[in-house]
Amino acid sequence: MTAAVEITGVSKRFGDVVAVDDIDLRIDDGEFFALLGPSGCGKTTTLRMIAGLDFPTTGSLKIFGHEVGTLPPNKRPVNTVFQNYALFPHMNVLDNVAFGLRMQGTDKATARSAATAAIGLVRLDGMERRRPAQLSGGQQQRVALARALVNEPKVLLLDEPLGALDLKLRQEMQGELKSLQRELGVSFVFVTHDQEEALTMSDRIAVMDEGRLLQIGTPEEIYERPVNRFVADFIGQTNLLEGTVEDGATVCLVNGARVAARSDLTAGTRIALSIRPERATIHHRDHGTGPDAGSAVDGEVVAVTYLGNALVHRVKLDWMEIEVREANDPDRPRFAVGDPVTVAWDPSAAALVADR
Amino acid sequence: MTAVGGVTQPRGATRWLLRANTWLVYGFFYAPIVLLVVFSFSGNRNVGVWGGFTLDWYRDFASDGNVQGALRNSIQIAVASTVVSVVLGTAAALALERFTFRGRQVFDALLYLPIIIPDVTMAVMMLLFFAQAAELLGFSKGFGTITLSHIAFNISFVSVVVRARLAGMDDRLEEAARDLYATRWQAFRHVTLPLIMPGVAGGALLAFTLSLDDVVITQFVTGPGWTTLPVYVFGLIRKGVTPLINAVSVVMLLASMALVALSLATQRVRGGQDAIDARVGPDQGLP
Amino acid sequence: MTGTLPPVDVAPPEVEEDAAPATPEFEAASLRQERRRGLLMALPAYGYLVLFFALPLLIVVVYSFATRNRFGGTDLSGWNIDSYRRLGEPLVRDILFRSVALAVITTVICLVVAYPFAYYMATRSEAVRNLMLVFVMIPFWTNFLVRNFAWRVILGTDGPLSQVTEAVGIGETRLLFTQTAVVLGLVYGFLPFMVLPLYADIERIDGRLLEASRDLYATGAQSFRHVLLPLSMPGVIAGSILVFIPSLGAYVTPEILGGAKTTLLGGYIVTQFLTARNWPFGASLSFVLMAVMLTATIVYFRKGGRTL
Numbered sequence: 001m002t003a004a005v006e007i008t009g010v011s012k013r014f015g016d017v018v019a020v021d022d023i024d025l026r027i028d029d030g031e032f033f034a035l036l037g038p039s040g041c042g043k044t045t046t047l048r049m050i051a052g053l054d055f056p057t058t059g060s061l062k063i064f065g066h067e068v069g070t071l072p073p074n075k076r077p078v079n080t081v082f083q084n085y086a087l088f089p090h091m092n093v094l095d096n097v098a099f100g101l102r103m104q105g106t107d108k109a110t111a112r113s114a115a116t117a118a119i120g121l122v123r124l125d126g127m128e129r130r131r132p133a134q135l136s137g138g139q140q141q142r143v144a145l146a147r148a149l150v151n152e153p154k155v156l157l158l159d160e161p162l163g164a165l166d167l168k169l170r171q172e173m174q175g176e177l178k179s180l181q182r183e184l185g186v187s188f189v190f191v192t193h194d195q196e197e198a199l200t201m202s203d204r205i206a207v208m209d210e211g212r213l214l215q216i217g218t219p220e221e222i223y224e225r226p227v228n229r230f231v232a233d234f235i236g237q238t239n240l241l242e243g244t245v246e247d248g249a250t251v252c253l254v255n256g257a258r259v260a261a262r263s264d265l266t267a268g269t270r271i272a273l274s275i276r277p278e279r280a281t282i283h284h285r286d287h288g289t290g291p292d293a294g295s296a297v298d299g300e301v302v303a304v305t306y307l308g309n310a311l312v313h314r315v316k317l318d319w320m321e322i323e324v325r326e327a328n329d330p331d332r333p334r335f336a337v338g339d340p341v342t343v344a345w346d347p348s349a350a351a352l353v354a355d356r
Numbered sequence: 357m358t359a360v361g362g363v364t365q366p367r368g369a370t371r372w373l374l375r376a377n378t379w380l381v382y383g384f385f386y387a388p389i390v391l392l393v394v395f396s397f398s399g400n401r402n403v404g405v406w407g408g409f410t411l412d413w414y415r416d417f418a419s420d421g422n423v424q425g426a427l428r429n430s431i432q433i434a435v436a437s438t439v440v441s442v443v444l445g446t447a448a449a450l451a452l453e454r455f456t457f458r459g460r461q462v463f464d465a466l467l468y469l470p471i472i473i474p475d476v477t478m479a480v481m482m483l484l485f486f487a488q489a490a491e492l493l494g495f496s497k498g499f500g501t502i503t504l505s506h507i508a509f510n511i512s513f514v515s516v517v518v519r520a521r522l523a524g525m526d527d528r529l530e531e532a533a534r535d536l537y538a539t540r541w542q543a544f545r546h547v548t549l550p551l552i553m554p555g556v557a558g559g560a561l562l563a564f565t566l567s568l569d570d571v572v573i574t575q576f577v578t579g580p581g582w583t584t585l586p587v588y589v590f591g592l593i594r595k596g597v598t599p600l601i602n603a604v605s606v607v608m609l610l611a612s613m614a615l616v617a618l619s620l621a622t623q624r625v626r627g628g629q630d631a632i633d634a635r636v637g638p639d640q641g642l643p
Numbered sequence: 644m645t646g647t648l649p650p651v652d653v654a655p656p657e658v659e660e661d662a663a664p665a666t667p668e669f670e671a672a673s674l675r676q677e678r679r680r681g682l683l684m685a686l687p688a689y690g691y692l693v694l695f696f697a698l699p700l701l702i703v704v705v706y707s708f709a710t711r712n713r714f715g716g717t718d719l720s721g722w723n724i725d726s727y728r729r730l731g732e733p734l735v736r737d738i739l740f741r742s743v744a745l746a747v748i749t750t751v752i753c754l755v756v757a758y759p760f761a762y763y764m765a766t767r768s769e770a771v772r773n774l775m776l777v778f779v780m781i782p783f784w785t786n787f788l789v790r791n792f793a794w795r796v797i798l799g800t801d802g803p804l805s806q807v808t809e810a811v812g813i814g815e816t817r818l819l820f821t822q823t824a825v826v827l828g829l830v831y832g833f834l835p836f837m838v839l840p841l842y843a844d845i846e847r848i849d850g851r852l853l854e855a856s857r858d859l860y861a862t863g864a865q866s867f868r869h870v871l872l873p874l875s876m877p878g879v880i881a882g883s884i885l886v887f888i889p890s891l892g893a894y895v896t897p898e899i900l901g902g903a904k905t906t907l908l909g910g911y912i913v914t915q916f917l918t919a920r921n922w923p924f925g926a927s928l929s930f931v932l933m934a935v936m937l938t939a940t941i942v943y944f945r946k947g948g949r950t951l
């Protein structure tokens with residue numbers, strides 16, 4: 001099957017700044033694909049290169065097998081939902097939505113009836129004659145969506161489309177976007193710096209940092225098996241225990257403690273052990289019912305935060321602090337600041353990540 | 357200033373002084389204008405002395421061939437210089453706001469100079485320039501030299517007004533148009549141009565006004581048969597004031613007022629259009 | 644928000660023709676083309692200003708070093724700095740001094756009057772503010788000659804002002820053709836140039852900053868001195884330049900309201916060209932005027948000024 005978007009060896013430099021650094025990316029047809037990364041990592045630049053608003057410095061960019069890397073935006077079968085929508089303020093909703101079809105030479109009547117249908121699709125019937133300024137943020141967002149979708153693009157690009165909405169509307173729109181994408185079967189390339197949004201909505205996620213692609217995978221892969229420190233830290237919360245590989249089954253932590261961790265890395269490789277707060281458990285040390293010493297460390301509670309449905313314990317180890325999050329279960333023992341404790345985890349829940 | 361609570365509002369004498377100052381400034385702005393209008397209807401030959409109501413001076417104005425000729429010259433020059441400077445000034449504004457190119461900064465600075473340079477200096481510049489040019493090419497001063505000079509300062513004013521408009525416009529709108537299959541020209545024609553139109557119109561009105569107003573530069577580059585209204589009136593004033601000047605001044609005043617009203621209207625078109633549109637239905641916004 | 648789009652009579656967009664993959668050469672070429680586009684768009688105005696502004700400017704400089712011949716013409720040979728030497732003559736020095744003094748006085752008066760005015764305007768509700776602004780814009784747009792002429796009418800020997808003062812019992816006023824009249828005319832002419840930038844700057848200031856200063860124990864005066872004034876300084880400077888420069892070069896106002904003994908720089912320059920026919924000297928005076936203006940604006944922009 002040909003990929004909806006296939007990016008090979010693409011880089012983009014702005015003067016001395018390398019905004020995108022030699023990335024390879026394949027987005028399948030009908031896929032909901034998220035580009036995730038911190039501010040300034042090159043997400044928007046990547047999206048703009050797919051749209052044709054910036055030309056790559058080098059590399060190949062294919063849409064359904066056709067090389068488009070050097071085509072102007074009006075010659076590419078993709079459309080964009082811009083970060084702040086970029087609706088034309090001098091046109092009403094209907095004319096905004098009909099714009100793309102008109103520019104492709106569709107006659108006015110056809111363009112308008114198609115636009116009306118697209119406006120219905122995003123549930124804005126009756127708003128056709130309003131100007132963008134007379135719409136709420138959520139409504140403007142829908143107009144931007146209709147304006148792009150009415151052209152039946154092969155790929156829809158969305159640059160933080162929900163960034164400007166408040167939390168509730170944002171969550172509502174996440175669901176709607178997702179179901180709309182499923183119905184239409186068009187690939188969506190979705191830029192966000194919100195990892196939770198990326199995890200809940202996407203089929204696959206690409207994590208970027210400083211212009212480089214660090215990892216591509218399903219939300220589960222990214223969360224469970226991050227390839228390096230950055231990804232582990234950026235997606236969700238985690239504790240990173242540094243150490244070196246001792247053999248295929250053991251890692252030596254910086255304090256000298258040996259813990260079990262399977263890997264095929266050569267002995268001596270510097271790594272970090274990523275343990276999610278909710279995957280670790282906390283135990284009173286003096287109870288003697290301590291867990292297997294092969295996957296536990298000792299420490300002292302320095303803070304307990306009550307979250308209602310959960311409790312977060314900050315535990316001070318000899319060389320760092322870690323967090324343990326437990327469901328608020330009345331049957332579990334309670335811990336107070338100063339308690340000597342042991343923090344343990346299931347060896348399969350600890351991911352070995354490259355230490356950089 | 358963002359709304360401030362009572363604490364920082366001046367109180368007592370300060371507040372009273374602020375208010376008094378404001379009224380005095382407005383009085384200062386408008387009293388002379390009002391008096392000028394009043395005395396233009398005065399029957400006394402001595403301007404500034406009331407002598408019963410009359411329309412004589414306006415009749416003189418209407419029948420004075422010199423005044424009429426000067427008015428015609430002024431309007432012709434203003435129209436010509438406005439048309440040219442609007443085109444060049446708008447293109448310059450677009451280039452500066454939307455592109456980078458070699459010599460951009462020099463151009464930017466050069467564009468500022470005609471705005472801040474004193475009239476007299478610019479007048480001298482144009483006089484010497486045309487003296488030299490006439491020596492080489494042999495033409496006589498008149499419509500051409502005046503219009504060329506007016507364009508030289510009007511380009512700058514137009515570009516300033518249009519640039520302000522462009523700077524306030526999201527440049528992603530043009531990208532959105534391109535993304536929606538518009539060619540460069542279509543994006544300009546259907547998105548950029550309609551959005552900067554109030555600025556272009558405002559710039560045009562400013563250029564027209566400045567051209568109609570100019571005395572000093574025009575006086576230096578005018579030639580036989582091409583006396584403009586301000587130059588003619590200035591000449592009259594220097595010889596001695598007459599009630600006819602009063603009447604001419606009031607007519608010029610009215611023209612200025614009409615232009616202000618127009619310029620205010622163009623700045624409001626946008627908002628008004630929105631309101632009409634919401635009620636009446638789709639408009640010509642769609643290409 | 645589910646469903647599909649109904650079929651439209653247009654084919655969805657397709658790639659018409661495969662392009663070449665991106666290369667640094669292509670990127671550079673497209674960047675160059677973009678620049679060329681910008682230059683092309685600027686070129687008509689650019690060329691125009693070079694020809695009809697920069698070149699004339701240069702000619703003024705050239706003329707200022709030329710020699711006036713016996714017939715009132717100018718010899719563009721025999722370069723010398725005689726014209727600049729003349730700037731030191733007592734007569735010329737007087738004129739320069741008087742012009743600067745009047746321009747300074749005008750600027751100061753404008754500032755003192757316009758600041759509280761602009762502050763008052765900026766602290767009104769939006770509707771009132773806009774209305775007040777319109778009524779500042781009207782005189783700003785009104786024909787300059789007409790506005791000067793109005794004062795000629797008012798200040799005339801038997802004019803309205805004189806009649807009022809006589810009626811009050813302080814005798815007739817004889818302001819016309821004095822320096823006071825000139826300053827009055829200049830203030831009248833250029834006050835809007837001071838009001839507008841001041842207003843723009845004060846309007847932008849966050850009123851909560853003043854509240855914060857009061858919260859931190861500042862008196863009204865201290866809060867003005869240490870918060871409002873520094874924040875509105877760019878407006879003060881911009882407004883001052885915008886009033887000072889045209890006042891220094893004023894020609895129309897002194898001509899209409901001033902007298903024979905109040906010749907100012909602007910009028911003196913005009914005389915060199917239209918009456919005395921000493922073009923080199925006139926050119927050097929113009930150049931001095933321009934140098935003052937350029938220095939003022941460059942200093943302003945260097946100090947972080949944004950626009951004039």
Ligand SMILES: Nc1ncnc2c1ncn2[C@@H]1O[C@H](COP(=O)(O)OP(=O)(O)OP(=O)(O)O)[C@@H](O)[C@H]1O
Pocket residue numbers: 014017018019037038039040041042043044045046193
């Ligand atoms: N036109 C440009 N000129 C110069 N540098 C640019 C340009 N566009 C982007 N950059 C730089 O490229 C890098 C990547 O920018 P980009 O906008 O792609 O980041 P982003 O991931 O979208 O960030 P954000 O989440 O803040 O939107 C940044 O360092 C940015 O400063």
Ligand SMILES: [Mg+2]
Pocket residue numbers: 043044045
């Ligand atoms: Mg971005």
